[in-house]
Amino acid sequence: MWMNDEFFARVGHDLRGELATMLAGVHYLLRYQKDLGAAPRDMLERVRGAGERLKRLLDEFDNSIWLRADASRPMTIARCDAVELVRRAAVHLEGAAAARGVRISFEGEPDGGTTLEGDPELLRVALEYVLGFAVLRSRDRPVRIRVSSAGGGPVVTVIDEAGPVPPEPLARLLEPFGERAAIPADPVAPRRRERLGLGLAIAHGILDAHGGGLTVEPSSERRDGGSAASDAGLSASGLCFTCTLGGVGGDAHPRLA
Structure with missing residues (x-):
């Protein structure tokens, strides 16, 4: 073993x-x-x-x-709603957000198309790691969440305004321990760790197992409105995470709850 x-x-x-x-x-x-x-x-x-x-x-x-990908790993499959999963993840992070002066806001909930078949608890964990990372970066700044529907299923977008991440650490952000370089040290206790540095990589693995995925890119969007960081002449003010939840059928190694 x-x-x-x-x-x-x-x-x-x-x-x-x-x-x-x-x-x-x-x-x-x-x-x-x-x-x-x-x-x-x-x-x-x-x-x-x-x-x-x-x-x-x-x-x-x-x-x-x-x-580590393992197609035989069991999951508890059920019908779930992306909006409810996001809200549950945000509730788990209320204390951490309040302690850092971070306001988590939801934008434009869609009327439909946000349900999927998957493991609700695992999907909540994946979203919590992504949202939690944004909260850790964003002391006294907002974090925004959008839920939408695309061809591959529900999509959750998390946007922070915590400043840019240099290209090299950004390219490693979804790898194990890659997130450590993008989380500022605690000003009160610099050696304190809130995470091992695996959360984003775990989220990537969980979403991939559901037929979805996780990507991250620079963003210049601000709460008062703004264009994407790819627009000419704009510098990134934060990060934008795109969580595609995918979905799995009832035959994907189900485990009875």
């Missing part, structure tokens, strides 16, 4: 169990230990925050099985 799905499942399960025990003790002390001084309480809050971040990193580790 080497780096297959079972490897990730076993390692993730064992690490998660120890982390849950640690966090349970921290939560207990913060809730019931009424005589805690300001300094011990502050330290426990920091430990709790680190534990919550570690939980998210472990989720990313678990999901990294999607870095």
